[in-house]
Amino acid sequence: MKSFKRHLTALAVSAALMPTAAVQAGEVEVLHWWTAGGEARAAAALKKMMEEQGHTWKDFAVAGGGGEAAMTVLKTRAVSGNPPAAAQIKGLDIREWAELGFLTSLDSVADAENWDQLIPPMISDVMKYEGEYVAVPVNVHRVNWLWVNPEVMKDVGVEVPTTLDEFFEVADKLKAEGYIPLAHGGQPWQDATVFDAVALAELGPDDYRKAFVDHDMDVINSAKMEEVFAQFARVMSYVDDDAAGRDWNTATGMVIRGEAAMQIMGDWAKGEFTAAGLTPGEDYVCAPAPGTTGQFTFNVDSFAMFTLSEEEDIKAQKDLARTILEPEFQTLFNQNKGSIPVRTDMDMSDFDTCAQASMETFKSSADDGGLVPSFSHGLATTSYIQGQIFDVVTNFVNSNNPDPAKTTDQLAAAIQSAM
Amino acid sequence: MEHTQRRPAGVARALSGLMDGLQRWLPKLVVAPTFLLVGIGIYGYMLWTGVLSFTNSSFLPSYNFVGLEQYAKLMESERWIVASWNLAIFGGLFIGICLLIGVVLAIFLDQRIRQEGAIRTIYLYPMALSMIVTGTVWRWILNPRLGLEKLMHDWGWTSFSFDWLVNSDFAIYTIVMAAVWQASGFVMALFLAGLRGVDSSIIRAARVDGASLPVIYWKIILPSLRPVFFSSVMVLAHIAIKSFDLVMAMTAGGPGYSTDLPAVFMYAHTFTRGQMGLGSASAMLMLGAILALLVPYLYSELREKRHD
Numbered sequence: 001m002k003s004f005k006r007h008l009t010a011l012a013v014s015a016a017l018m019p020t021a022a023v024q025a026g027e028v029e030v031l032h033w034w035t036a037g038g039e040a041r042a043a044a045a046l047k048k049m050m051e052e053q054g055h056t057w058k059d060f061a062v063a064g065g066g067g068e069a070a071m072t073v074l075k076t077r078a079v080s081g082n083p084p085a086a087a088q089i090k091g092l093d094i095r096e097w098a099e100l101g102f103l104t105s106l107d108s109v110a111d112a113e114n115w116d117q118l119i120p121p122m123i124s125d126v127m128k129y130e131g132e133y134v135a136v137p138v139n140v141h142r143v144n145w146l147w148v149n150p151e152v153m154k155d156v157g158v159e160v161p162t163t164l165d166e167f168f169e170v171a172d173k174l175k176a177e178g179y180i181p182l183a184h185g186g187q188p189w190q191d192a193t194v195f196d197a198v199a200l201a202e203l204g205p206d207d208y209r210k211a212f213v214d215h216d217m218d219v220i221n222s223a224k225m226e227e228v229f230a231q232f233a234r235v236m237s238y239v240d241d242d243a244a245g246r247d248w249n250t251a252t253g254m255v256i257r258g259e260a261a262m263q264i265m266g267d268w269a270k271g272e273f274t275a276a277g278l279t280p281g282e283d284y285v286c287a288p289a290p291g292t293t294g295q296f297t298f299n300v301d302s303f304a305m306f307t308l309s310e311e312e313d314i315k316a317q318k319d320l321a322r323t324i325l326e327p328e329f330q331t332l333f334n335q336n337k338g339s340i341p342v343r344t345d346m347d348m349s350d351f352d353t354c355a356q357a358s359m360e361t362f363k364s365s366a367d368d369g370g371l372v373p374s375f376s377h378g379l380a381t382t383s384y385i386q387g388q389i390f391d392v393v394t395n396f397v398n399s400n401n402p403d404p405a406k407t408t409d410q411l412a413a414a415i416q417s418a419m
Numbered sequence: 420m421e422h423t424q425r426r427p428a429g430v431a432r433a434l435s436g437l438m439d440g441l442q443r444w445l446p447k448l449v450v451a452p453t454f455l456l457v458g459i460g461i462y463g464y465m466l467w468t469g470v471l472s473f474t475n476s477s478f479l480p481s482y483n484f485v486g487l488e489q490y491a492k493l494m495e496s497e498r499w500i501v502a503s504w505n506l507a508i509f510g511g512l513f514i515g516i517c518l519l520i521g522v523v524l525a526i527f528l529d530q531r532i533r534q535e536g537a538i539r540t541i542y543l544y545p546m547a548l549s550m551i552v553t554g555t556v557w558r559w560i561l562n563p564r565l566g567l568e569k570l571m572h573d574w575g576w577t578s579f580s581f582d583w584l585v586n587s588d589f590a591i592y593t594i595v596m597a598a599v600w601q602a603s604g605f606v607m608a609l610f611l612a613g614l615r616g617v618d619s620s621i622i623r624a625a626r627v628d629g630a631s632l633p634v635i636y637w638k639i640i641l642p643s644l645r646p647v648f649f650s651s652v653m654v655l656a657h658i659a660i661k662s663f664d665l666v667m668a669m670t671a672g673g674p675g676y677s678t679d680l681p682a683v684f685m686y687a688h689t690f691t692r693g694q695m696g697l698g699s700a701s702a703m704l705m706l707g708a709i710l711a712l713l714v715p716y717l718y719s720e721l722r723e724k725r726h727d
Contacts, residue, residue, distance in 0.1 A: 068690060068691050071690075071691075075479060079479065093478075093693075096693070187671065187673065188676070241582065242562065242563045242585055244584065244587075244590075244670070244674040245558070245584075245670055245671060245674070384477070387687075387692040387694070391497075394674075394676060395675045397674075397675060398674040398677060399675075417495065
C-alpha cells in the first residue's frame with residue numbers, strides 16, 4: 001500500500017447501486033483507500049456484510065496508497081458539512097479530528113460489545129477521545145519485523161540475528177560474500193521505519209515511549225539517543241548505495257530473489273512474499289527486528305466515525321462499527337492484508353505462522369509493557385512532530401559525514417519547535 | 420392624436436437607449452465571469468493564503484492569529500533553507516543552460532540547412548511530454564542499477580560511475596539535466612522564430628561592411644532579439660519556480676530532502692503534515708520571490724518599449 005505513497009493519485013468515486021429498500025435501510029458512506037489486491041477484497045467483504053444487514057453501502061474509495069488524496073477530499077467534505085459516515089483515519093489524527101468536533105461517540109456499541117475487554121488498552125486509548133470511543137480499530141500491523149531469505153543465510157553459514165551486535169556480525173559476513181546484507185528503500189518513511197526498530201532496541205520500550213510519545217527531553221537529548229543514531233548509522237551502512245528512492249516492495253523483491261539477505265519492514269511485506277508463492281518459515285523467515293525480541297511496535301488502521309444527522313444512517317454507522325470488530329470480518333480482512341486481528345480472543349489457527357507469532361507477541365507484550373506505538377507510522381505522535389523527526393532522520397541517513405551528537409541536538413530542536 | 424404619435428417615438432427612443440446601454444454593457448457582461456473566476460480563483464485565494472500564513476492553522480484552516488511566528492519557524496527550518504538554495508541552483512542553471520542551448524541550436528538551424536523541419540521537430544518534441552514522463556524516464560536512465568551506469572558496465576567499461584541521482588550532493592543537478600532536456604527545444608523554437616524575423620537587409624549591409632558571421636550574430640542579431648530573451652526568461656522562470664511534478668517523479672525530494680524545492684516543501688507541509696500555516700507562509704515567500712524577480716524586469720522591459 002505504501003508503494004503508491006509518492007505517486008500522483010487518481011480519484012475514483014463510485015456509488016453502489018441501491019438494493020431493494022429494506023425496512024430500516026440506512027446508508028453508510030465509507031472513505032477508504034483499499035483499492036488494490038487483498039485490501040480491495042477485504043473492503044468488498046465488509047460491503048457484503050453491511051448489505052446483508054439491510055444497509056446501503058456507498059463506496060467512497062480514493063486511490064493513492066498513503067491516503068493523502070483521500071485526506072484532501074475528506075477535509076473538503078467535512079468542512080462543507082457533508083462528511084461520510086466513516087473514514088480511514090489513524091493514530092493521533094483521530095484525536096485532531098475529534099478535537100474539531102467532527103466525530104461521534106460509539107460508546108453505546110462499545111459498551112454493548114464490551115470493546116474494553118476485547119482490545120488492549122494501549123490501542124483503545126488511541127481510539128478514544130475524552131474517554132469515549134470515536135473510532136474502530138480494524139487491524140494491527142507489527143512494524144519491527146526482520147524478513148530473511150534463509151537460503152542466503154545458509155549459503156554464508158550464519159543464523160538469523162537476534163541482537164544488533166549479532167546483526168553486525170552476520171551482515172559483515174554477508175557483505176564479504178557479495179550479498180547486500182540489508183535491503184532498504186531510501187524514502188523518508190522507510191528510513192524512519194528502520195530507525196524506529198533501532199531506537200526500540202537501544203532505548204527499550206519505556207524510554208522509547210518517553211521519547212516518542214511523551215517527548216521527554218531528558219531522553220531525546222541524551223547520550224542514549226546519540227547511541228541510537230550511532231547504531232542506526234551502522235545498520236544503514238549495510239544498505240547498498242543505490243537505495244535512494246527505491247520503493248519498499250522493490251527492496252522486498254531483492255530479498256525474495258536472494259540479492260539481499262534481510263529487510264526491516266512491517267508485516268505488510270508478507271504480501272510480497274505471498275504473491276511470489278513463498279511459504280513462511282520455509283522459503284522466508286519472519287523474525288523480530290534485531291534487539292526487539294518480545295517487543296511489539298504497533299501500527300493500527302482504523303475507521304473514525306463522523307457525526308451524522310439521519311436516524312437510519314446513524315444506525316447503519318453503528319452496525320458498521322460493530323461488524324468491523326466481529327470475528328468473521330477480523331479473520332477475513334487480516335488474512336487478506338497480512339496483519340493480525342485487534343481482538344485478543346481470536347482463534348488464530350487459520351492464520352500463517354508469522355501472524356501467529358505476531359499475535360503471541362502482541363498478547364505477551366501488551367501484558368509486560370513491550371507494546372509500543374510506532375512513531376514512524378503516526379501512532380505515537382502528531383503528524384507535525386512525526387514530520388520533523390522524519391526530516392532529521394532522513395537527513396542523517398543521507399549525510400556524507402553523519403554526526404550522531406549533532407543530530408541528537410537537531411532532533412531535540414526539531415521536536416521542540418513542533419510542540 | 421399627438422399623444423398616439425409620440426408614444427411609438429418614445430418606445431423607439433427607449434428601445435434604442437436600451438440597445439445602446441446593452442452595447443456598452445455587453446462586453447463587460449461577457450468578460451465578467453472570467454474576471455470573477457480569476458478574481459476569486461487566483462487573487463482571492465492568494466489573499467486567503469496570505470491570511471492563513473499568519474495563523475496557527477494545522478490540518479484545517481483556523482483563524483487563531485499568531486503574527487509572524489510561521490515565518491520565523493520557516494527561517495529556522497533547515498529543510499526550507501535547502502529548498503530555497505535548490506531553487507536558486509535549479510532556477511539559475513535551468514534558465515541559463517536552456518537559453519544557451521536554445522540560442523546555439525537556433526543559430527545552427529538558421530543556416531538554411533537541409534531537413535530543417537525534421538530536425539526542428541525532433542528538438543521540439545520533448546516539450547510535448549509531460550514533466551511526469553520526463554521525470555520517470557530520466558529517473559530510469561540515471562538510476563545506477565538500471566540505466567546509464569549499468570549499460571556502461573555491461574559494455575565492459577566497469578570503472579564507469581555516475582551516481583548523481585542517488586548522491587544527495589549532486590541529485591539536484593540531475594533535475595536540471597531533465598528540465599533542460601525538456602525545455603531547451605522550446606527556447607530554440609522561440610529564437611528561431613525571432614531569427615527569421617530579423618530583416619535580412621541588415622545582415623547584408625553588415626556583410627558589405629566586412630563583418631564576419633559570428634560578429635553579426637553577436638553584435639547585431641542577438642541584441643535585436645531582446646523581446647525573445649524576455650519572453651523566454653519569463654516562461655522559464657515560472658517553470659522553474661512552480662516545478663513540482665518533475666521533482667516528484669524523479670526523486671520525490673530525495674535522497675533525504677536534498678532535492679526539495681519550495682513547491683514540494685509547501686505541498687508536503689500543507690497537505691500531508693497538517694501544517695497549513697507553515698505551508699501558507701512558504702507559499703507567500705514563493706510569491707514574494709516571483710514578484711521580486713519579475714516586477715523590476717517587467718518594469719524595465721515595458722518602460723523601454725514606451726520610449727521606442
